[in-house]
Amino acid sequence: MRPGSIIYFLREAFKSLSRNRLLSIATISTVAISILILGFAVLLTINAGALMNYLESDVEIVAFLDNDLTKSQITDIKQDLTAITGVKSVNFVSRERALAKLQEKYGGNEYNLKETLGKNPLPNSYEIKAEDPHNVPQIAVQVKKIDGIYKVNYGQGVVERLFKVTRWVRVVSMVFIVLLVFAAVFLIATTIRLAIFARRKEIYLMKLIGSTDWFIRWPFFIEGIFMGAAGGLIAILILAAGYGSLISHMDALFFLPLVTNPGILSNVYISLLVCGAVLGVLGTWISLNKFLDV
Amino acid sequence: MLVQFYNVSKIYPNGVKALDDISLKIDRGEFLFLMGPSGAGKSTLVKMLFREELPTRGQIFLASRSIVRMKRGEVPRLRRNIGIVFQDFKLLENKTVYENIAFAMEVVNASSKEIKERVTEVINMVGLKGKEKSFPGELSGGEQQRVGIARALANRPLLLIADEPTGNLDIDTSNEIMELLFNINRTGTTVIMATHARELVKSAGKRVLMLEQGKIVADTPPGEIAL
Numbered sequence A: 001m002r003p004g005s006i007i008y009f010l011r012e013a014f015k016s017l018s019r020n021r022l023l024s025i026a027t028i029s030t031v032a033i034s035i036l037i038l039g040f041a042v043l044l045t046i047n048a049g050a051l052m053n054y055l056e057s058d059v060e061i062v063a064f065l066d067n068d069l070t071k072s073q074i075t076d077i078k079q080d081l082t083a084i085t086g087v088k089s090v091n092f093v094s095r096e097r098a099l100a101k102l103q104e105k106y107g108g109n110e111y112n113l114k115e116t117l118g119k120n121p122l123p124n125s126y127e128i129k130a131e132d133p134h135n136v137p138q139i140a141v142q143v144k145k146i147d148g149i150y151k152v153n154y155g156q157g158v159v160e161r162l163f164k165v166t167r168w169v170r171v172v173s174m175v176f177i178v179l180l181v182f183a184a185v186f187l188i189a190t191t192i193r194l195a196i197f198a199r200r201k202e203i204y205l206m207k208l209i210g211s212t213d214w215f216i217r218w219p220f221f222i223e224g225i226f227m228g229a230a231g232g233l234i235a236i237l238i239l240a241a242g243y244g245s246l247i248s249h250m251d252a253l254f255f256l257p258l259v260t261n262p263g264i265l266s267n268v269y270i271s272l273l274v275c276g277a278v279l280g281v282l283g284t285w286i287s288l289n290k291f292l293d294v
Numbered sequence B: 001m002l003v004q005f006y007n008v009s010k011i012y013p014n015g016v017k018a019l020d021d022i023s024l025k026i027d028r029g030e031f032l033f034l035m036g037p038s039g040a041g042k043s044t045l046v047k048m049l050f051r052e053e054l055p056t057r058g059q060i061f062l063a064s065r066s067i068v069r070m071k072r073g074e075v076p077r078l079r080r081n082i083g084i085v086f087q088d089f090k091l092l093e094n095k096t097v098y099e100n101i102a103f104a105m106e107v108v109n110a111s112s113k114e115i116k117e118r119v120t121e122v123i124n125m126v127g128l129k130g131k132e133k134s135f136p137g138e139l140s141g142g143e144q145q146r147v148g149i150a151r152a153l154a155n156r157p158l159l160l161i162a163d164e165p166t167g168n169l170d171i172d173t174s175n176e177i178m179e180l181l182f183n184i185n186r187t188g189t190t191v192i193m194a195t196h197a198r199e200l201v202k203s204a205g206k207r208v209l210m211l212e213q214g215k216i217v218a219d220t221p222p223g224e225i226a227l
């Protein structure tokens, strides 16, 4: 490709953009709306994912120890626990510590649990976290087998249901996003087809004069990239403004943890921008090929 | 030989048999009229030459290269050797005379220097000097067809194809356009022209190919009176 052609392609692309102003605006709006919906779904998915991770990471095994164990027996048990595959951390909680926690959680400053109960009814325990929270039920079975542990608790039943729900949420949101992308491609291709249809005579003429397909395609692709990126940019600005204000009001609005990591968010926005440009090109490609078949 | 047709038939997808076993040779430098009633297959025949339509059966050669077996990617090169003049001119309304002609060279990737020289040259050739900046809407039919011819000539084609180039023009203007085509033919370009205009053909004394229902019914050499 000669440098002269690149200039020609750019000039043709922008001439066409301004000549078919109404259709260009229609296409940019279509992309903007598509990306806005898509971006909304992505942010929703990311936050749902973060919430799921948060809920899942909360899942832990509490192993209650017999009360008559010696110090060295307690350390041995810790070694046995650490040896189980898939265990991330093992944390000892003494009876005193357990009571203090309980006091903090339920007693507050109003009344003293220890005095009310007369004695400390709580056993020593280990809190066990798994590398992958999904393995908690299997690990719990192993933990139960260890001598000196009289009870294992991980929210049996509830945890299994939680995992079912989180898997479902993840699958549904992925399927939803894929469907959205398909709908966006279709919608954008349809709008771009109108713009190309308006120039079908010119394309036909170019073909008969002996222009190559790529020579005809390039200006349309540049136009598609530009319109896609412009639409994407508009959508991102709206999305970022909306989400930004949501984050700043979050404390007042929600008990849910919103994703605020600027690294993740800027990745989302950049991906959406690229997605807009790609949609523009894809829509152009789909719509244009039919007209090149002369 | 510039053009060779060997037993070419064309059946359109709707079942219409537009060409029926056509064999034909055209020499370099010839001027050929294609005549025949409406629906005889004249347009179909010329469309085969620039591969807008492919034959259902038979072989076609241009300058000894098979048009039928040619790959899709080779079609642009074939078309750059052929200039096409249309009945309805097919000018781009939003481009000036100059730009319409330059367009034909731009789309085949000519340099801007070549374009400037050649466009000026063909504008003079078709007698449109001074109209460079006019838009098609500001020109008469005859002038618009001159632009169409200039555009077809811009890339120095071996073969000029004109499908009813005078179909939309009055008799005087048609005669002027014919004169222009004869002049172009005199400089060595082979011309194939499909037409209904008997009077133009009669007075021209060129080779006339008569089509009826997709068959050649007469092939009259130059100098003899056809019809």
Ligand SMILES: Nc1ncnc2c1ncn2[C@@H]1O[C@H](COP(=O)(O)OP(=O)(O)OP(=O)(O)O)[C@@H](O)[C@H]1O
Pocket (backbone or CB within 6 Å): B012, B013, B014, B016, B017, B018, B036, B037, B038, B039, B040, B041, B042, B043, B044, B045
């Ligand atoms: N794209 C097409 N699809 C189907 N049938 C076609 C197509 N083009 C032409 N035909 C048919 O093929 C036959 C020959 O048409 P063609 O256009 O070649 O005739 P023609 O001699 O150029 O006629 P005219 O003098 O009216 O221009 C006609 O019956 C026409 O209806």
Ligand SMILES: [Mg+2]
Pocket (backbone or CB within 6 Å): B042, B043, B044, B163
């Ligand atoms: Mg015809």
